[in-house]
Amino acid sequence: MFRLNLLNYNFNALIILTSSYLLLIDEVDLITNLFFIILYVFAILQKSFNYKYKKVFSSILAISTVCILFILNDQTLSKEYFINLILGLAFLKYSEIENKENHYFFGFTCVFLAVSSLVYGQDLISSLLSLLIIILSIIHLYSLNQTKILKLNLNNLVKYFIFAISIIPIIAIVYFIFPRAELNIKLFETKKNQLGIPDEISLGSFHNISGSEENVFIFKINNQDINQKYYFRVKVFDKLNNNKDWLNSEYKILLSQFKNSFKVSNHNRNESVDASLIMFPHEKNWLPKLANYNFNNSNLDLNLINNTLTSKEILSNKKSYKLIYDKKGITFQNNILKYYTLLPKNISPKLKQWAKTNYEESKDANEYLNKILNEFKTNDFYYSLTPGTQGNDYANFFFNTKNGYCEYYAGTFAILARLAGIPSRIVTGYYGGSYNEIGDFYTFKQQDAHSWVEIFINNDWVLYDPTLSVPSNNILNSNNNNFDSFNTSSTNNFETGQMDINRIGIYFEYINYIWTNSFIRYDEKSRSNFIKEKLTKANNYKYFLTLIFFSIFVFYVTKVLTFINSKKFLFTLFFKKLRKENKNISEFMTHQEIFSSLNIIDQHKYKILFDFYEKLKFSKDFKVSIKNFYEINIKILKYAYFKK
Known part of the structure; x- marks a missing residue:
């Protein structure tokens, strides 16, 4: 069976870095693209070598990147400049990756870049790339906590996909509610932009x-x-x-x-x-x-x-x-x-x-x-x-x-x-x-x-x-x-019925137009109207808050139960109570040794708990049903807190 090596963090990070560059490749001019390519190559090379004062050199290059991108952005402090700057710093952060902590910082940087681009982006390609980077980055961050190579099967793919897209509701809330104030401070006059008509x-x-x-x-x-x-x-x-x-x-x-x-x-x-x-x-x-x-x-x-x-x-x-x-x-x-x-x-x-x-x-x-x-x-x-x-x-x-x-x-x-x-x-x-x-x-x-x-x-x-x-x-x-x-007649591709590249381009242009137009119509005024008309009405506001709090409640309850189950939290209480009642039980004894030291009556009484604990700890394929989880933990709580 082929295995998906999610533990190859460097390869995962390189895929995310490449996708992040592709996100902005069509949004910047040729000179800025050349600068990003230089940073891209430098990041890969520097990551491959360790040398003295590596951090110092990267810090100097980071300051230079801030200045260079400011110049390439027409000396304008705009949202485009800051998004470009995030990508530039992501290149440099990738070049410094040496451990898991660096991977975490790099992953969060790419997520921030993708979310920022998605909130402000308006065309279909950039939106899809932003979503892809978010999914890949979250999978990458999640895989950093894994200790084994996962099989490439449908269950694992669905598991990672569901985990990754769980951030989409958060993005939606940010998009519909978070204000998108324009930032466009021009410090110097330049003649870089050639769109339009000359003076x-x-x-x-x-x-x-x-x-x-x-x-x-x-x-x-x-x-x-x-x-x-x-x-x-x-x-x-x-x-x-x-x-x-x-x-x-x-x-x-x-x-x-x-x-x-x-x-x-x-x-x-x-x-x-x-x-x-x-x-x-x-x-x-x-x-x-x-x-x-x-x-x-x-x-x-x-x-x-x-x-x-x-x-x-x-x-x-x-x-x-x-x-x-x-x-x-x-x-x-x-x-x-x-x-x-x-x-x-x-x-x-x-x-x-x-x-x-x-x-x-x-x-x-x-x-x-x-x-x-x-x-x-x-x-x-x-x-x-x-x-x-x-x-x-x-x-x-x-x-x-x-x-x-x-x-x-x-x-x-x-x-x-x-x-x-x-x-x-x-x-x-x-x-x-x-x-x-x-x-x-x-x-x-x-x-x-x-x-x-x-x-x-x-x-x-x-x-x-x-x-x-x-x-x-x-x-x-x-x-x-x-x-x-003009003065000539052209053959219409649609009349010939030929499915060529031009026709595909026309379909894509139409889809992109619909997508872009939908994004544009939800501007700052629409956001204010949405909050004012939809959320501030008594019933809508109440339902909205109820939905938010219920979602948060379900999320944290699920997390708490998962933590209790994975960390065998209540079993700690169980063994602590056993040691308190039986002085011959040491803190360093295994659960088998603890079970052997109990009297016949207690062994018969707690055998189910010990069997459950052993399966939970050592069996990879053991799955806990809701019924078993409830029954076992209720027994532990009764024993730990109510037995005299």
Whole structure:
């Protein structure tokens, strides 16, 4: 029979350590992962060798780990930093394991890491890994008290599994009741986080931000047209400086300069729309906004001029928002519209001449704008992520290289519109997303970052996406899958019925969405409502306390009975009373010698007790029934305390 060697503590600890690293491998960036790998290798090597001042060296390394992780965490004291720190210290604690006491400390550290991650974690994989680490750690801690190798059979597996999952009710109580206050203290400003849109746009800006596959947000709306492509706006760039950089004018400056130049002309609001958005943390305060929709949240600021949203607090954890239909008609007067036609004096003469000639040959603004789009469509323009370095030379792009990506086309289109006196501005955000047919939602990643143009025409801002004018055959490479498929038809994997890896990924993405959404909805407000509405009601509170105290009572009664049985506690009273009544019985005599020294009457009277004690002490397969346990111990108590 194969035996499960739970006494190989070092192997068990290594499995737990590896699982703990896997718990955070997807939560940290590449540099932090490299640091953890270095610690992982160091922990294994140091544990294999004993040398002088080992503890001192580990202490120095522990202090260094605190500092290094602080720097890698963007100099921010956050819950992520402390969870990463626990893992770093777990590596070091593993490297110092020499005895059972070290194993205990290491095991409790890993349990604390897993519980912390589970309470704050929101995706399915991290939750399952946290639960696995808790189970493995508790089994490891329990096995430290074992003295024999257990057979690998169903009974032992069930025994260990039940013992391990016994901590789940405690985790549930912590999750539902324990407050999860956000800790996010930023001591220094850094530029580590690349999620979102840059503060200014130059030719090549999106090359630095659109290569990441990191999730940004998930959007879901019922009764949607799956063929519709959604544009979520984040920032609007309305000013071109002398270096040809597009800048984002601050809302406060626009309000002070044009406070009487615009007003809300009509307002159509409908809160019954069933739409939601899950925002992933990005440590900034911007939010993606869909045109004619708003967030049902009072902790947000709306920029009426640019139709963008910002949060009053940094988004340091996942949040779920409900969207409502909220269409505002804004009337703009001429003085603010002129602001959207301003250009620096050093615009290329060739661009100016092209705009002048083509505008004069157009019957109206619409025809002129279509001429620009047709130029991109028919004059050998290409979409490429590697157009080469050329600076902010829009004329060179338009007349010569004709090779670039979204901000090349958006910037050129906006300049050509302004050269004709047409108000224009660049809008940046996220386009398209990845559609999940199972859950009927869209996942937007950083690689979906995009820029397009809004033109003020017919008394409204109208969306133009010049990038989409590029023929599909001229798309050389793209991070955004929606660019690869516009103007083309793609085969749906579900229609072919092929169970491939993509379909499995779609199913998993859906399951993860359901799990994540359930966790997010139970936020600090939900916790307060749960305590207030469920637990503080008289009956519910009474039942809840009764259940808690009853569970504690049953737990401790079981533990006491188990202790009494395993330690043969009452038999100590029995033998003590026998020695007191029989002076010839020594304290060092075995139970057989004690039995032999008794008279015939006492031997007959106590033979059952001695047989029970012998089986309990020496028989491995002897199982005590509740009836026998009760009868034997009652006899001992009667003899010990009531016999005169």
